[in-house]
Amino acid sequence: MIKRCLFPAAGYGTRFLPATKAMPKEMLPILTKPLIQYGVEEAHEAGCNIMATITGRGKRAITDHFDLSYELEHQIKGTSKESLLTEIRALINTCTFTYTRQNEMKGLGDAIYKGKVLVGDSAPFAVILADDLCVNPDGDGVLKQMVKLYEKYKCSIVAIMEVPKDKVSSYGVISGKEIEKGIFMIDNMVEKPDADKAPSNLAIIGRYILTPDIFEIIKNTKPGKAGEIQITDALMTQAKKGMVLGYKFKGKRFDCGSLDGFVEATNYFYNNMEKKK
Ligand code: UTP
Numbered sequence: 001m002i003k004r005c006l007f008p009a010a011g012y013g014t015r016f017l018p019a020t021k022a023m024p025k026e027m028l029p030i031l032t033k034p035l036i037q038y039g040v041e042e043a044h045e046a047g048c049n050i051m052a053t054i055t056g057r058g059k060r061a062i063t064d065h066f067d068l069s070y071e072l073e074h075q076i077k078g079t080s081k082e083s084l085l086t087e088i089r090a091l092i093n094t095c096t097f098t099y100t101r102q103n104e105m106k107g108l109g110d111a112i113y114k115g116k117v118l119v120g121d122s123a124p125f126a127v128i129l130a131d132d133l134c135v136n137p138d139g140d141g142v143l144k145q146m147v148k149l150y151e152k153y154k155c156s157i158v159a160i161m162e163v164p165k166d167k168v169s170s171y172g173v174i175s176g177k178e179i180e181k182g183i184f185m186i187d188n189m190v191e192k193p194d195a196d197k198a199p200s201n202l203a204i205i206g207r208y209i210l211t212p213d214i215f216e217i218i219k220n221t222k223p224g225k226a227g228e229i230q231i232t233d234a235l236m237t238q239a240k241k242g243m244v245l246g247y248k249f250k251g252k253r254f255d256c257g258s259l260d261g262f263v264e265a266t267n268y269f270y271n272n273m274e275k276k277k
Pocket of ligand 1 (some may be wrong): 009010014097106108111
């Protein structure tokens, strides 16, 4: 039922300068695979086949990555290296990739709003922030878990995790009533609160399922924290009007937008995947 996934990727990735000076952050690899490909694979596993990316200046490598590279394919045809492209080729063959630009960095809410032209406003859609890399070695990927939950509750859902109190100021933070184990009906949501003002230590990470009425809400959302249009503020309005769920996902999440998280993910994948080959 949820076929479209939005990948906001217009950020500058300043924490990774100079690597991100001429290359999108989303193309940084964990081992041999760029971050955004992990995200697209997770969306595909969850049943999405339309991958809609919000890009900006200097992000053309993303478009090229999800397209055939005839010279390269010709060069390695019939060699052992051909297998290295199997996964990306399967994605290219089964998914449609669409793009639009966010000309100005006006916040994640604005980036999602720009995606309306790609995902339409008649069906729910998923959002993945590719710099949040999620894995669940024991079962369904995080987005697939959320799609299953959507089928039951039919409302917007944000993935949440517990973070140490001194880290809450880096996240959108929720509070709410736990209606099932690990599922919260959100009654408060604050973007990057000070530790002493945070409603809890349940932080929103980069996985969302949004119902399309969110677009009208974002349109009427004023700039919030840091002068940006915050998806957290729009979701709070949506929660007041109806219901938004916070879902404590099963699996691991690496904050690959930070150096520590990036190194942790690299070590995790090296130890769990590469060494097993
Ligand atoms: P971040 O703030 O983590 O990404 O935004 P950034 O700005 O690229 O990174 P730093 O802080 O400068 O290192 C979270 C996600 O939202 C997207 C970013 O691309 C990233 O995936 N985003 C954010 C947009 O697409 N547009 C915006 O206006 C803001």
